[in-house]
Amino acid sequence: MNRSDDLAASRLAPVVSGARTPGLYRWLSRAHPAAVRRELARIGWDLHCLDGARIRDTAGLFDACADSLQFPAYFGNNWDALQDCLGDLSWLPDRGRVVLWDRFGVLAAADPEGWAIARDVFESAAKERAAANVPPLYTLVRGAGPGDLPVL
Numbered sequence: 001m002n003r004s005d006d007l008a009a010s011r012l013a014p015v016v017s018g019a020r021t022p023g024l025y026r027w028l029s030r031a032h033p034a035a036v037r038r039e040l041a042r043i044g045w046d047l048h049c050l051d052g053a054r055i056r057d058t059a060g061l062f063d064a065c066a067d068s069l070q071f072p073a074y075f076g077n078n079w080d081a082l083q084d085c086l087g088d089l090s091w092l093p094d095r096g097r098v099v100l101w102d103r104f105g106v107l108a109a110a111d112p113e114g115w116a117i118a119r120d121v122f123e124s125a126a127k128e129r130a131a132a133n134v135p136p137l138y139t140l141v142r143g144a145g146p147g148d149l150p151v152l
Contacts, residue, residue: 012036014152015098015138016043022126024119025152027140033100045096052103052143058114061107068099079117086125086137096135105145115146 011029014020031039037047048068055061062077070092071085089097099122108115122139129137140152 010039010043012039012098015136015140016040016045016096018136020138020152022130022136022138024122024126024139024141024149026147026149027100027142027152029142033102036098036100040096040098045098046092048097048099050099050101050104052101052106052141055101055103055107056110057107058111058118061114061118065099079121083121083125083128086122087128087132089129089134089137094135097137099137099139101139101141103143103145104141105143108145119149 010016011031029036033047033049040047050061050064050068055064058079059077062075062082065071065082065086066075066077069085069089072091075081075085104115107118126137126139129135141149
């Protein structure tokens with residue numbers, strides 16, 4: 001199987017082919033993160049996982065993002081800093097990125113306002129990156145939670 005065959009067969013084909021605009025999507029796949037990571041690595045992309053079971057408030061989200069995306073020490077642990085870092089990512093290799101946020105509904109249930117802001121921040125950062133013509137950022141959320149998200 002060559003690289004283009006891998007892409008066509010991929011459960012992530014709408015993302016890695018650019019058929020879907022970078023942004024935040026509900027992903028119905030139950031694929032194990034290790035399998036997703038391998039699939040993305042074959043085409044030169046990276047996966048960053050967020051364990052939503054541990055994200056019950058904004059501080060937990062900031063910590064999870066900083067850890068998974070290796071934010072620089074200057075990350076300010078606030079919404080503006082999160083958007084800035086997600087929109088930048090220049091400290092990481094220059095390639096497409098997928099954030100896989102399992103159990104996103106934990107934050108949405110515990111802190112609906114925090115979830116609403118997080119949703120806006122992830123969507124805005126993806127749009128900023130697309131406008132800057134840098135490798136894309138997609139956020140895929142899974143599990144029980146608000147059903148008003150576009151499905152991948």
